[in-house]
Amino acid sequence: MRTLDELFRPYPRLSRARTQDDQTDIFDLLDRTSMVSGSLALTFGRRPDFFKFLRIQGAKLIVFLMRNEDSSLQGIASMTIRPMKHDGREVAITYASDLRTSPQLCRSARLQWRKMYAELMKELPTVPEFQGTRTMLTAVWDDNAVAQRSLVKKNKNMETLYSPLQDYSILSVLGRFWRRRDRGDVRPAEPRDFPGIRERLCSPRNPRQLAWTPEDLDRTLSELGRSYADFLVLDHADGSKSFVLPVDQIPGRTVIVHSLPSFWKYLRGFLRVVFRLDIRLGGELRIKSLLFAGANQWQDEGESLSRFLHFLMNRDLPLPAEKRPHLYSVALWNQPDGIRHLRRRGFIGTTVGAKIYQVHHQDTPALKPEDMRMDNLEVFLL
Structure with a gap:
């Protein structure tokens, strides 16, 4: 040794x-x-x-x-x-x-x-x-x-x-073609939701699945400057729940853009005109990450994720342009069609595959x- x-x-x-x-x-x-x-x-x-x-x-x-x-x-x-x-x-x-x-x-x-x-x-x-x-x-x-x-x-x-x-796929959502009213089924997590969130992340669905230890999950949330009260919960009609943790700029890391794909260059002009958002080369990219979305294992072709995105975009809309996110980012496991489902629901975005x-x-x-x-x-x- x-x-x-x-x-x-x-x-x-x-x-x-x-x-x-x-x-x-x-x-x-x-x-x-x-x-x-x-x-x-x-x-x-x-x-x-x-x-x-x-x-x-x-x-x-x-x-x-x-x-x-x-x-x-x-x-x-x-x-x-x-x-x-x-x-x-x-x-x-x-x-x-x-x-x-x-x-x-x-x-x-x-x-x-x-x-x-x-x-x-x-x-x-x-x-x-x-x-x-x-x-x-x-x-x-x-x-x-x-x-x-x-x-x-x-x-x-x-x-x-x-x-x-x-x-896995990283979905980067830069905007939407139309606003949608909140249906009232997305809400901030309440104390009654905390045990269920913790259990979902710490209790694997099968023995071969990696899961958090409760102590390290709590430690990680503390390092993020977040708590269970910062989660958002989506109440489904069948009584089940989904959740995400929105985080503006994960602490300890900023993303600086030096060059963009042609698709992003086109969107850059669109965002500047329509949403007054300017992605500057050499400048910081403001990213709102939707953490733990992959743990939900959605099979509804983007419907649940779209509700979280509409809720967050509606909540962020009153912010000054220089404080609004340039994009909303989410990582999903084994869902290569994730961005296509969101585009069908009026969202503008792109995706990067990874392993x-x-x-x-x-x-x-x-x-x-x-x-x-x-x-x-x-x-x-x-």
């Missing part, structure tokens, strides 16, 4: 983030790198506290640094560990994110990272800092050509493998998708 410090020892170009100077270097690297998906280029601002968003992802966090011979930071990778329930017991799930490398990363640092990463994957369950983790997950956009080319595509020389587990992958050593068998279901997870908190 080796500790992380012992794993690092043979690799002088690698280290862990520990100081304020490390955070300053991380901000500089993030300013120099962008996340590209097709013709959409974004950077994620994390000032003033890089670690704030990571604390939402998990109570335990580790940030790896890759430096050149001159000590300049040219690469980072983050990992967070969250306790979850799976197959009738509590397990540690590690999520890998924030993998950013600049073109200036030297060859020796790049090779050291690949070798150390492979060793970590092989020894993961016994490395004490990872609290017995046997499963590491990560998310990759389908249109992220760089990640698909360098990480996901199988290569016989790669020791670290990425095996797909579950598809959750298991990250594992080549000597470790890959999980089958049916072995670990993600439906109760919220990908915006990964």
Whole structure:
């Protein structure tokens, strides 16, 4: 059994983030790198506290640094560990994110990272800092050509493998062609709703489905600055309930737009004229996220989601244009037609496909998708 410090020892170009100077270097690297998906280029601002968003992802966090011979930071990778329930017991799930490398990363640092990463994957369950983790997950956009080319595509020389587990779609709704009155069936959650929300997220529908632990769900809501009273509830005619948690700008992360797909460029002009909303290149994108929507597993072709969206848009309409969201974002599991259903209901938007992958050593068998279901997870908190 080796500790992380012992794993690092043979690799002088690698280290862990520990100081304020490390955070300053991380901000500089993030300013120099962008996340590209097709013709959409974004950077994620994390000032003033890089670690704030990571604390939402998990109570335990580790940030790896890759430096050149001159000590300049040219690469980072983050990992967070969250306790979850799976197959009738509590397990540690590690999520890998924030993998950013600049073109200036030297060859020796790049090779050291690949070798150390492979060793970590092989020894993961016994490395004490990872609290017995046997499963590491990560998310990759389908249109992220760089990640698909360098990480996901199988290569016989790669020791670290990425095996797909579950598809999801990020729906970005920018507006609607017509207003619809609230039907009165969407309302703020009341104390009588709190136990049901908590039970839905913490009680899997089948043993192979990942579910929250009550303690970590409460911790995550606290890090978000939210509580059960901030959920919205939709009362269905059959007595059942759906819920979402609307969050303006998830704490610890801002999204800066540098280039847009042609579809968005057209919508940008439409939004400026019709809704007085201006998406500026180089400016912050104001996003209202509808968290935990995927846990509802709707099968009503967008009707429930459309009611939540109308409620929120009606509530936000009186706000000054500079404070209204540019878009409403929601992540749904295994629903590639989600945006088409919303367009039929008068909404304007687009979608990005993505997958959750298991990250594992080549000597470790890959999980089958049916072995670990993600439906109760919220990908915006990964």
